[in-house]
Amino acid sequence: MPNLSYRTAGESHGKGILALVEGFPAGVQIDEERINAELRRRQGGFGRGGRQRIEADRVEILTGIWRGITLGSPIALWIPNKDYRIDKLDDLSCPRPGHGDLAGAIKYLSSIRAVLERASARETAGRVAAGALAKQLLDAVEIEVFAYVVAVGSIRLHVPEGRVRELRPLRDASVLYTLQPERDEELVNLIAEVRRAGDTLGGIVEVRVENPPFGLGSHVQWDQKLDGRLAQAVMSIQAIKGVEIGLGFEAACRHGSGVHDPIEYASQEASSRTLGFVRPQNNAGGLEAGMTNAQPIVVRAAMKPISTLARPLPSINLDTLQPQKADYERSDVCAIAACSVIVENVVAFEIARAVMEKFGGDHIDEVKSRIDLYYTTARKWLERRSQSASTSPSEHASQAPPNN
Numbered sequence: 001m002p003n004l005s006y007r008t009a010g011e012s013h014g015k016g017i018l019a020l021v022e023g024f025p026a027g028v029q030i031d032e033e034r035i036n037a038e039l040r041r042r043q044g045g046f047g048r049g050g051r052q053r054i055e056a057d058r059v060e061i062l063t064g065i066w067r068g069i070t071l072g073s074p075i076a077l078w079i080p081n082k083d084y085r086i087d088k089l090d091d092l093s094c095p096r097p098g099h100g101d102l103a104g105a106i107k108y109l110s111s112i113r114a115v116l117e118r119a120s121a122r123e124t125a126g127r128v129a130a131g132a133l134a135k136q137l138l139d140a141v142e143i144e145v146f147a148y149v150v151a152v153g154s155i156r157l158h159v160p161e162g163r164v165r166e167l168r169p170l171r172d173a174s175v176l177y178t179l180q181p182e183r184d185e186e187l188v189n190l191i192a193e194v195r196r197a198g199d200t201l202g203g204i205v206e207v208r209v210e211n212p213p214f215g216l217g218s219h220v221q222w223d224q225k226l227d228g229r230l231a232q233a234v235m236s237i238q239a240i241k242g243v244e245i246g247l248g249f250e251a252a253c254r255h256g257s258g259v260h261d262p263i264e265y266a267s268q269e270a271s272s273r274t275l276g277f278v279r280p281q282n283n284a285g286g287l288e289a290g291m292t293n294a295q296p297i298v299v300r301a302a303m304k305p306i307s308t309l310a311r312p313l314p315s316i317n318l319d320t321l322q323p324q325k326a327d328y329e330r331s332d333v334c335a336i337a338a339c340s341v342i343v344e345n346v347v348a349f350e351i352a353r354a355v356m357e358k359f360g361g362d363h364i365d366e367v368k369s370r371i372d373l374y375y376t377t378a379r380k381w382l383e384r385r386s387q388s389a390s391t392s393p394s395e396h397a398s399q400a401p402p403n404n
């Protein structure tokens, strides 16, 4: 069984976007409409450009699913483009600052069009489709992934306490996918003002993963650390310039005592995935030494403002090497709401991958049984420890701290 993974293919104005998913276990019930719902959400949010009025993204499942159930074979997801006119589109001569236009044209000795067609965030339709599939695997193992917008430009939004099921209605009521729908008008006015100025706006997205088991990822090797893998996956999304986990950059400004999450124990919670270990706060964002600690995983991503400006920035014409304003292509003014959907699905895929690595199996029932077995084993191991501690108290007695 290969590791769970996916690749995408496709150009922004080509025939469509393809996601090829491998290593997905058999036996997972797939609701195609849930993939379509995610694709629809990705197209939404106030501040999008004209393209989203043309497209009505829907997935075609080409392979790997039969009568709504995964087969364990590669799953090809196809999202056709309505705006398919790549052969008729002109090339650009003045690279847009912030895009891959300049670096890509030089690297590939190519036209700018050849680069921008693949660099475009349209590719994220494929990532969302793959993530929406992975979410259905995560449902089977009771893990939920949920993202929302926490800042639009410099406006920070409040994140209320609560579980995903309480927060979801708030997010779904907001045109900017925040948890403060009552502030939508203010945000919409801000984006409209930025649009009038020919400018663009970014923001910050937060994603929360609820009910992870202990021990996804590993401390033993750099590329197995789940925090690093999540950062890579999220950072690779178009326009993301920063990723934080838990307290993130703020942790650097505090003393250790103000950062690390104390460990408490509540026997009445021993039957949950936390095994009864309670953390009164979650500054670690659910990850310690690259492993999940059974607390919610919290990741934030900073999205830069879209690089295509209606009032373009200075650039150089590649044909004349003379100064000229950057070219303009139809684009979004603010895509932070869409970005939250992309981050949610990209994180969902990474978590599903980590679940498959630890618990593996060709069929989803094997994966579920292995999670149960792991927890049964861990509970027995804790019991043995506490029994042996009560018979020989000196063995596990706390030791004096070292004097260095």
Ligand code: EPS
Binding pocket: 012, 049, 050, 051, 083, 119, 120, 121, 122, 123, 125, 238, 306, 307, 308, 329, 330, 331, 332
């Ligand atoms: C996007 C489709 C693109 C852009 C946008 C995202 O369509 P078009 O180029 O035809 O307008 O609107 O891409 C970018 C903002 C970008 O920087 O690449 C989509 O479907 O998300």
